[in-house]
Amino acid sequence: MKIVVVGASGTVGQAIVRLFHSTQHEVIQVGRTTGDVLIDIRDEHSLHQGLKKVGKVDVIIAAMGDVAFKPFAQLDQADWQKGIQSKLLGQIQLVQIGSQFLNAGGSFTLTSGIIADVPVKDGVSAATINGALEHFVTAVAGELPAQQRINIVSPTVLSESLASYQDYFPGFSAINADTLAKVYLRSVMGRENGRVLKAFSSCGAVLP
Numbered sequence: 001m002k003i004v005v006v007g008a009s010g011t012v013g014q015a016i017v018r019l020f021h022s023t024q025h026e027v028i029q030v031g032r033t034t035g036d037v038l039i040d041i042r043d044e045h046s047l048h049q050g051l052k053k054v055g056k057v058d059v060i061i062a063a064m065g066d067v068a069f070k071p072f073a074q075l076d077q078a079d080w081q082k083g084i085q086s087k088l089l090g091q092i093q094l095v096q097i098g099s100q101f102l103n104a105g106g107s108f109t110l111t112s113g114i115i116a117d118v119p120v121k122d123g124v125s126a127a128t129i130n131g132a133l134e135h136f137v138t139a140v141a142g143e144l145p146a147q148q149r150i151n152i153v154s155p156t157v158l159s160e161s162l163a164s165y166q167d168y169f170p171g172f173s174a175i176n177a178d179t180l181a182k183v184y185l186r187s188v189m190g191r192e193n194g195r196v197l198k199a200f201s202s203c204g205a206v207l208p
Helices: 011-022 044-054 077-098 124-140 159-165 177-189
Strands: 002-006 026-031 057-062 102-111 149-155 195-199
Touching: 002 011, 011 026, 011 177, 026 044, 044 077, 057 077, 057 177, 077 102, 077 124, 102 177, 124 149, 124 195, 149 177, 177 195
Parallel strands: 002 026, 002 057, 057 102, 102 149, 149 195
Antiparallel strands: none
């Protein structure tokens, strides 16, 4: 398959690229500043031009998106827009424009996070955006053309990032990026559609 990974330079993106390379698929790495193709998913024109350069593909995976971590009272419009433009609208636009370049029967996999389900310190903006993305995936699954599928992966905190984020996730069980990448593989190779694939349980463990 021909697979586009948006956010390929990040910790999760790198693990996804490694996994799909190991299974002999063609992987196009996409990022805002580094990658095989440069795309700013916040910019509709950049998205269209970048995907046009790539051509028809079988899979589009988004493993990126910035959000602000601040107390609710301190969140300003710039903080909200950071997450809305990047993680929320960026991924929505990726699907809307990307569906024109995705082959029949192809799939999208987006990324949300555990904060949609479990409140954490300073996580109001992230929770709102992750929750909106999950509702988007559920709603849009029946409207994609040509039997295209869409799912979203919701991971707990990464073990690789725990040192930086442990104050926000006290007592949480972390997941490493290579294990998490297998959930994206499940989304791509399986038959699920419109699903939130949670890489955690009530105690933070990875779901089968």
